[in-house]
Amino acid sequence: MNTGLLLLRVLLAALLLGHATQKLFGWFRGAGPTGTGATFERWGFRPGRQMAITAGVSEVIGAGSVALGLLTPGGCAVIIGTMLVAAAPNSVNGLWAPLGGCEVPVVYAGLGVVLAFTGPGRFSLDSALGLDSLHALGWSLAAVAVGCVAAVAPLLRRRAVLRSAEGASL
Numbered sequence: 001m002n003t004g005l006l007l008l009r010v011l012l013a014a015l016l017l018g019h020a021t022q023k024l025f026g027w028f029r030g031a032g033p034t035g036t037g038a039t040f041e042r043w044g045f046r047p048g049r050q051m052a053i054t055a056g057v058s059e060v061i062g063a064g065s066v067a068l069g070l071l072t073p074g075g076c077a078v079i080i081g082t083m084l085v086a087a088a089p090n091s092v093n094g095l096w097a098p099l100g101g102c103e104v105p106v107v108y109a110g111l112g113v114v115l116a117f118t119g120p121g122r123f124s125l126d127s128a129l130g131l132d133s134l135h136a137l138g139w140s141l142a143a144v145a146v147g148c149v150a151a152v153a154p155l156l157r158r159r160a161v162l163r164s165a166e167g168a169s170l
Helices: 002-025 032-043 048-068 072-093 103-118 137-169
Strands: none
Touching (some): 002 032, 032 048, 048 103, 072 103, 072 137
């Protein structure tokens, strides 16, 4: 089980780092902060460039925490919150990615929830530093709750921006 958790953590972290570097540096055929910011603007996340940078930095923080297995519930909360916000623009297309849906961020958020409840396993800094108590049920529930609550403000702001734009176009 510990080896499986390590592999899961590394895989999720690598994928999140890929997404982050697309936003932050334009790597892996990404648009960088300016291009991603323009997309974020269209989605109602304003100011777009700053929101793209915030999303990228959040992905790096969550990925780093999960990869190292360090303060894992906190890293999971960051991943959950960031991915809930990321799912919003494509949720109108349903779940499945080939149809333009929100499948990828939903899967990443789900993996964040799973790791919040399982903990990072023995091959982690949490374990090495004796922080195993961070993986009690209360911390797991707190990680999920904090991630969900953190997503509320940017989603409400996006909703207001989209409604305002809708009203201006009438």
